[in-house]
Amino acid sequence: xxxxxxxxxxxxxxxxxxxxxxxxxxxxxxxxxxxxxxxxxxxxxxxxxxxxxxxxxxxxxxxxxxxxxxxxxxxxxxxxxxxxxxxxxxxxxxxxxxxxxxxxxxxxxxxxxxxxxxxxxxxxxxxxxxxxxxxxxxxxxxxxxxxxxxxxxxxxxxxxxxxxxxxxxxxxxxxxxxxxxxxxxxxxxxxxxxxxxxxxxxxxxxxxxxxxxxxxxxxxxxxxxxxxxxxxxxxxxxxxxxxxxxxxxxxxxxxxxxxxxxxxxxxxxxxxxxxxxxxxxxxxxxxxxxxxxxxxxxxxxxxxxxxxxxxxxxxxxxxxxxxxxxxxxxxxxxxxxxxxxxxx
Ligand code: SAH
Numbered sequence: 001x002x003x004x005x006x007x008x009x010x011x012x013x014x015x016x017x018x019x020x021x022x023x024x025x026x027x028x029x030x031x032x033x034x035x036x037x038x039x040x041x042x043x044x045x046x047x048x049x050x051x052x053x054x055x056x057x058x059x060x061x062x063x064x065x066x067x068x069x070x071x072x073x074x075x076x077x078x079x080x081x082x083x084x085x086x087x088x089x090x091x092x093x094x095x096x097x098x099x100x101x102x103x104x105x106x107x108x109x110x111x112x113x114x115x116x117x118x119x120x121x122x123x124x125x126x127x128x129x130x131x132x133x134x135x136x137x138x139x140x141x142x143x144x145x146x147x148x149x150x151x152x153x154x155x156x157x158x159x160x161x162x163x164x165x166x167x168x169x170x171x172x173x174x175x176x177x178x179x180x181x182x183x184x185x186x187x188x189x190x191x192x193x194x195x196x197x198x199x200x201x202x203x204x205x206x207x208x209x210x211x212x213x214x215x216x217x218x219x220x221x222x223x224x225x226x227x228x229x230x231x232x233x234x235x236x237x238x239x240x241x242x243x244x245x246x247x248x249x250x251x252x253x254x255x256x257x258x259x260x261x262x263x264x265x266x267x268x269x270x271x272x273x274x275x276x277x278x279x280x281x282x283x284x285x286x287x288x289x290x291x292x293x294x295x296x297x298x299x300x301x302x303x304x305x306x307x308x309x310x311x312x313x314x315x316x317x318x319x320x321x322x323x324x325x326x327x328x329x330x331x332x333x334x335x336x337x338x339x340x341x342x343x344x
Pocket of ligand 1: 065066106134135137156197229232269304
C-alpha cells in the first residue's frame with residue numbers, strides 16, 4: 001500500500017512519510033478521492049451551514065498577522081448590541097441556520113456577564129440551535145460560565161503547535177502552552193472544540209505543519225479550521241506571501257483521512273484566495289461552510305486579511321446561491337444542527 005492508502009486505513013504515518021505527502025503533488029488526486037470517499041462514508045453529501053456573527057472587532061491582542069490587532073489604527077472599530085445579535089439570529093433562523101457562531105476580538109467590553117446574558121438569550125429563543133463561541137483565551141471559570149449559559153461549541157485555533165513559531169506570530173504575552181491549556185480546558189468542560197492553523201503563515205516550515213498534525217492527533221478536536229494565511233496591508237506581515245491553495249487542499253485531504261468524523265469547514269479564507277476555493281475544499285474532505293450573518297454595515301470592518309469576501313456570495317441572504325454552488329460541487333446543504341460525530 002502506498003502512503004495515501006495507509007492513511008486511509010487509519011495507519012499512523014511517520015514524520016518522514018507525512019513530509020513526503022505534503023511536499024509533492026503526485027498524490028493529490030488520490031488524496032482527494034480518498035478524502036471524499038471517507039467524508040461520504042460518515043456524512044454522505046451533507047454540508048452543514050453555520051451562521052457567523054462577527055459581533056466585535058475590538059481586540060486587546062496584537063497578533064502580527066491579524067487585521068483587527070489592537071495596533072491597527074486604520075481599523076474602524078464596532079460592536080454589535082445584544083439586540084443586533086439577536087436580530088442576526090432571527091434572520092439566520094428563518095434562512096435555515098441551526099448553528100450560530102459568535103466570533104470576535106478579545107474585547108473587554110463583553111464581560112463574562114454580558115457574554116452569558118447574550119448566550120442565554122439565544123439559548124432561550126432558539127432551544128433547538130447550537131451556539132458556538134469564538135472569543136479567544138479565557139479562564140476555565142469563564143469558559144464554564146458560558147457553557148452553563150448554553151454555549152455548546154468553541155472555536156480556538158491553536159495557530160501553530162511549535163512554541164518558537166507561535167512566538168514569531170504573536171506578541172510575548174501570548175504563548176503556545178497557554179493556548180494549549182485553554183483548548184484542553186474547553187474539552188474538559190464538555191464543549192465540542194475546534195482547533196486549527198493557518199497554512200503558509202510567515203516562517204512556517206514543514207516541521208511546523210507536521211507538529212500541527214501531531215498536536216491535532218493528541219487533542220482530537222471535534223472541528224478543525226484551516227485556511228491560507230492571507231496578508232493584511234496594515235499589519236507587520238503585510239509583505240509576506242499568501243499561503244498556497246494546493247497545500248491547503250492537500251492538508252484538508254490529509255486531515256479528513258486522519259480524523260474521519262471531524263467537522264471540517266471550507267473556510268472564508270479559502271473562498272477568498274480562489275473563486276472556487278470553497279467548492280474545491282468540499283471536494284477534498286470539507287463538510288462545513290460558515291456564511292456571514294453579520295449586518296451588512298459592519299462586514300467590511302471585520303477585515304482579518306485583505307479582500308476578505310464580505311458581500312454577495314458570503315452573505316446569508318444569498319444562502320440560496322450558496323446551496324446551488326454546493327450542489328454543483330456534488331453535495332447538499334442541510335439544515336440540521338450538525339453536531340460532532342466524534343463524541344461517543
Ligand atoms: N479572537 C478570536 C477570533 C480570531 S479570528 C480568537 O482568538 O480565536 C479567527 C481566525 O482567523 C484566527 O484564529 C486566525 O487563524 C484567522 N486569521 C486571522 N488573521 C488572518 C490572516 N491574516 N490570514 C488568514 N487567517 C487569519
